[in-house]
Amino acid sequence: MEQINRYIEDNNQKFAVHPLIDFLRDPAIDPQQRLLIAPCMAFFAMGFSDLNRYVYREANDDDMFQAIVNEHTLEDERHSAWFISDCKKLDFNPALTFTEAMCFLWGRETIGVRRAIYDFSALLRYATPFERYVVLEALEGHGHVLFSATCQAAEELSARTGKEYVFFGPHHLAMETGHATGDTVARLQDEINLYRPSAEQHQTAIALVDKVYEIFTRYNDDLYDYARNHRLDDRLIAKLY
DSSP: OHHHHHHHHHHHHHHTTSHHHHHHHOTTSOHHHHTTHHHHTHHHHHHHHHHIIIIIOOSOOOSHHHHHHHHHHHHHTTHHHHHHHHHHHTTOOOOOOHHHHHHHHTBGGGHHHHHHHHHHHHHHHTOOHHHHHHHHHHHHHHHHHHHHHHHHHHHHHHHHHOOOOTTTSHHHHHHOOSSOOSHHHHHTHHHHHHOOOOHHHHHHHHHHHHHHHHHHHHHHHHHHHHHHHOOTTOOOOOOBO
C-alpha cells in the first residue's frame, strides 16, 4: 500500500499548485469573491451525498476495505447540509425561477463539475472493495487540498462578518484529513499498512488514481473559471451548453 499512498500524495502535491488553490489563498481578493466557487460546485456538493448513499456503500461489509468505505460514507453524506447552510450565509441565494435554476445547474460553465459525479459513479459502480478504498483515499486527498484553501478564505470572511462557515471553514477541514476516517479504519490501520496488493491490483490502483485526478482537473478548472469570471452581484443565469 505504501507505493499507492505515495502516488496519491504526489498527485495531491501537483494539485496544491493548481490556479484554483492560488486563487482561494490570495489575500488580495475579497474572501467572499474567492468563495464564489460555491454556486458552481452545487451539483457536485449535493450529488456527492447520493454518491455516498447509493454508489459507494454496500450492504455486505465482510471485506475490510468495504467496511471502511461504508463507515466513512456515513459521515460524508451529511456534508451537503453544511453546503446549503454556507450558501445562505454567503448570500448566494438569489430568487430564480425553476427553469432558471435548471439552466444554471446544467449550464455550460458547470460541465466539469457535473461530469465529476457521473464519472465517479461509473468508476465505483462495479469496483471491488479494494478499488473503492483507493478511490476514496484519492478523493479525500484532493478534498484536503481544496478545503485547506477554502478554509483560509472562510476564516478571513468570518473575521469580517462574525458568521461561521461550516462547509468551507475549519469544521469541514477537520473532517477532511486526506484519508478515510472512522473507528473501523483506526482499528484496521495496521492490516491496511501491511496489505500487499497483487501486481494486477497495483496496476489497477494506479490507473484509478490517475482517473480521479483527471476528473478533478476538469472540476477544479470549472470552479476557478467561474469564480474568476463572475462578480458577487451576478445573477446565476447560464445558457444550456
